[in-house]
Amino acid sequence: MSREQKSIFQNIDWTITGLFVVLLFLGWLNIYAAVFNDEHSSIFDISQKYGKQLMWITGALLIAIVVLIIDANFFTAFPFPIYIACCLTLISVIFFGTEISGSKSWFRFGDFGLQPAEFGKFAVCLALAKYMSSLDTQMARFQTKVIAFFIILFPALIIILEKETGTALVYTAFIFVMFREGFSGNIMLGGFFTVLLLISALLVNKVVLVILLAVIAVVVAIAIWVSSRNRKKAKQFIMGVFALLVVASAGVYGVDHAFSKMAPHQKVRINVFLGKDVGKDLKKKAGYNVNQSLIAIGSGGFAGKGFLQGTQTKYNFVPEQSTDFIFCTVGEEWGFLGSAVVLFLFLALILRIIFIAERQRSSFSRIYGYGVASILFFHVTVNVGMTIGLAPVIGIPLPFFSYGGSSLWAFTILLFIFIKLDSNRLLILR
Template sequence: MNNQRGLFYNVDWVTILIYLALCTIGWFNIHAAVFDETHPSIVDTSTNYGKQFIFIMVSLCIATVILLLDYRFFSALAPPVYIITVLLLILVLVIGRNVGGNQAWIPLGGGFRLQPSEFAKSTTCLLLARYLSGTNVKITDRESFFIAAGIILLPMILIMLQPDAGSTLVFCSLIFVLYREGLSPWWLITIAVSATLFITSLLYNQWIVIAVLAVLAGLTIFLNLRNRKIMLPILTGLILCIGFVLAVKPLYNNVLKQHQRSRIDELLGITTDLRGAGYNVNQSKIAIGSGQLWGKGYLQGTQTKYSFVPEQSTDFIFCTIGEEWGFAGSVVVLGLFLFLLLRIIAIAERQHMVFSRIYGYGVASILFFHVIINIAMTIGLMPVIGIPLPFISYGGSSLISFTILLFVLLKLDSNRTGYA
């Protein structure tokens, strides 16, 4: 009992306070986003803001249970909980409920639904940490790399079949975990170059892009004439880049769905459709901009009150913050997220167990991706891919999964000086 008491008091309370602040901010802004004058009470369980209160209470109970468990529990159960999540992802493809074009929810009754893809993030982080912390496992070894990649790719493929492109892309952030554990930086460079070529190939004629690549390769070879060893890698890279550029348009037109292409075209300025694909983002930017410095005040947002922005309590919750709390309120929220992410990285780095460190970076990567993409989406810097803002957007699966993700790390951290 004394040991458990000591471990409980070793929990990082600063991180917990940030978590509670973000949950509270989310709850009040959900109340503002879907406020119903006939149900003014913020704890009215017949409304979404009342349900969010229930989700917060359930999340706090789960967080408490996690903090009372033995830290060895999470490493030991990583494989079975991962398998259970994979089975749920398969099950949702069979009996799942289709909402907004995605078959991602399992109905539970009483108006509640379970979204397995949200929980797959934490279970994937656990199994990835379990595997990479194993004896004689090095990410630089081909076998270890492919096993680690397989752990990440399996839930990605199942989620993509729903299809839920947003949740699928979240798993790509785990490449930062692999990089932290020794993956070559060339993988990150390859991803950055691929993204750049993808965008430029959509914006400009593919032959112009290829000509520019050829000129850059030629200049590089000319400036390094004495180093003949560099010629083959440059020519190989040029051929691969040309092949990628030629494949962009066919893949873009035949793999992505029409609404996905429309959102990307709108973002890149290829087309302008403020009544169609660009409507949500345009209304979101209007809402955020109208808040100016201090905002219009709680429950006073006109864009929010008259429901100009669809999905405003979920994917577009940040525009409620921008409209009612202004630039100042937005900076506070962004500051809390920045502080939380820096705190998580610091927690990860101070771990004595490799498992805990790897898991910590997994938590940081997933939260970073969600925050950056969600906010960039609402201000028109990224295409709309439908992912929630952690701890703030409405949704039980989202809040509970992020709570589990964070508090498992806090439990591991609380035992960092007492590993056996």
């Protein structure tokens, strides 16, 4: 309130903007390398993905400027209308969208397509920030938790209905935001152990697992009984432990049941990731992408094969090389050095966002910032983790790198709303 804004570029964080531009440029170069062919060697060739990506990038830059021009109050005032509009779009695509390889999540306009699911992220981010920053919201309250989870999970459910499970999973990233704002760490840990248990249920013999759990429960119960002075309280605890055992055992069998209801390709993917034997042919097929990806990245060596010299990506050994597996091109052509640089750039961007989020005077901006950082982090982790065999194959893009307009524009909007909020941090109180 003390200072008037002279230019939209004043007060914006140049570190984040710079990192954004660098990542965009590197992404574009790698798309060029991944789909390069001699007949269309110009990087500006519109008929090729790299030429198209340049158009998307230009669009992204325009969007960034538009976002910076829009009054910051717009984002603080209308998160819920944006959220509702977004949810409606998500639902409408199920009815009016174009079906592409099994999922109904695209609006197509000629050669170009838009995926509303990508744009859901910033809407949820805004809505969550708005809700959680309101004065009467207390994270400790049960009602708060339910509403917050609803805000997050409602669009995720719609996206699952669009059969874009990967994109829906991104919404779990908001757990970091919740945690930062006071959501119980124990619940996070509980969640972690639940996931661990469910995975174990698929890996280990169920009977053995249940017996193991029972043994642990008995040991814990005895420990409580022996160490506790208050017999009555101890009894309650022990009851709780055994109740937990019953729930866990039910979960173990439930997972198995749920697993059997899954689509075959999902089952195989999960099994391959868990390292289970799915039969040679199936494994070859399902593990093929990851295996080829590992070969491409692994063959890059320390310094890589050089720009446009990657044989594995250039000659299509790696599938989806310009989209989900774009990191292969980085690994193969730029080697360990290049991969490390890219990872550090992402880490720098994310850490910078968190740093800036922490200096916000308004909780809204801070929560929004954490949302941005969490989503970016989730994408980088799952995408890169997938290419190097550390995460299951979940088809989500690498921010700013993967070919495609929707995700690029969605990330740009997501990021620049935050930059805009930050540039106004002295003007906005909440």
